[in-house]
Amino acid sequence: MTRTIKVTFDSEGVALTGNLFLPDDAGASGPLPGVVVAGTWTSVKELMADRYAERLAARGHAALSFDFTGFGESAGTPRDVEDPARKVRDIHHAVTFLAGHEAVDAGRIGALGICAAAMYMSDNAARDPRVRSLALVAPWLHDAAICEAAYGGAEAVAERVKTGREARARYEETGEIAYVPVVSATDERAAMPYDIDFYLNPARGGIPAWPNRFALMSWADWLTYDAVALAPRITQPTLLVHSEDAAIPEGAHRFHAGLAGPKDILWTQGTQFDFYDQEPQVALAVDTVTAHFGRTLA
Template identity: 55%
Template sequence: MADRTELEKIVFTGSGGELVGNLFHPAAERSARPGPAVVVSGSWTTVKEQMAGGYAERLAEAGFRALAFDFHGYGESGGAPRELEEPERKSIDIAAAVDYLRSREDVAADRVGALGICAGAGYSAAAAARGAGLRSLAMVAPWLHDDELLLELYGGAEQVAARRERGAEAAVRYRESGEVRYVPAVSRDDQRAAMVGAFDYYLDESRGGLPQWTNRFAEMGWLGWLGFDAFAAVPGVTVPTVLVHSRDAAIPAGAERFHAELGAPKELHWLPGTQFDFYDDEATVTAALDRVLAHFRATL
């Protein structure tokens, strides 16, 4: 990284407090004239050192300033409750990150884009719809759901209702006592976890199982997560958008529908690979970035 990019630790104000980010600069561009920049967001429950940071560094190697940051209540950023998944707040934080980049002297204010990976794609779309000063949007392995898709994803109405009920009970406990009820974000066998299965990306210390990631999920977060409708953002997304996904990754039907409903200039690319391949598999990430870079070079 040292030869091709430079890392700057930054702090800016987001939804109710200070947010901490890693801003990657192309080494040759560190003191150059203002240029394009990209805000990068990763999957739900994650911190900036996971897939968001990996993509941000690769974007900087390709000539773009790129910011990966910790959302409110995650990683190095302030805010409480900790590890609470709040899609609306996360979209506000992305908009704040865009504003921060646009305020910098080394960034061209009219050339800022957003890249969302997995859940970060929906959050970035929501930020665009709420008026963030974006010129371009990219989505990699986008997780885009609504009430209808949730039924398939979580095994039917009873399973969705059970998660909502646990979230509501946890929210009542928090309001009454201030206690945050946590479950694992990822587990191979704990059925209370937000994600249950052989999700090795998160559980492998050489991949996404990093010390900065707590593997905790505030259970009241089910309310915001299950209540989020990524497609509600579609009418407000007016910037050129590219989606890169796989038929073998999570919710390909969501990406297909989002693309079909989008009125802005758009592209949809299908690649081979699983959802987690898009996080850190070298060949898959490179192939995805090829499409993303072509899009940003044309639109930023």
């Protein structure tokens, strides 16, 4: 069993809100290993980070999920902007908060990134030696070549980058934020113009806490971000759990090959969205991640 504590912490003047999941017997046998958990692009903690954090707590970890700046319950503007640099900064401060908590052993901090957070957790780990171990589940890890393959070619990517930069300029001039849906089966302007059950089903990810809106200014930073290039800078023990049927497996292959430290990768079955809330994918991922942290945060 676990218990949950609502927490707030500072990220360069912005108050972030999170859930700290602890085993019921936290403190009985000394400080616990801590894990910072984050999920997909545009997500709030309730979509999948809470699920993984709670299960890690049931297995003996202090696990922190949180809303990034401008998302969910956290403060900050502009809202719902997928800004990689801002998210990496928030993760750094989440590590600071978790390492300073009385229930946590600051020398045993791990990081878990699901989908797009794999990029941001990796970026922070590459520069933050307090993170002793890294785990990535269904990781979305892209560079320019992968973005071109995923978004319709170089011209399509360039057009989205142009749209993003124009939207950013308009925001800076007027304060107006141009939004489209993150996911829609009917609106071709959506960031993901597909019928994706996870995001559209209220019993799964289509929850009130997630507004399903994508700031067009996000395109520029998202599409020019290179996560594959981070791998040679990561020396911490790193685990990937992925499927060839999930999103951009090429990125996981190339990232894993480039890692500088101890590394492991589990290829299993399932679609990208299965790893967010479906069994057996979530249970397998949590069990594998728990074993990894058990070995590397001992």
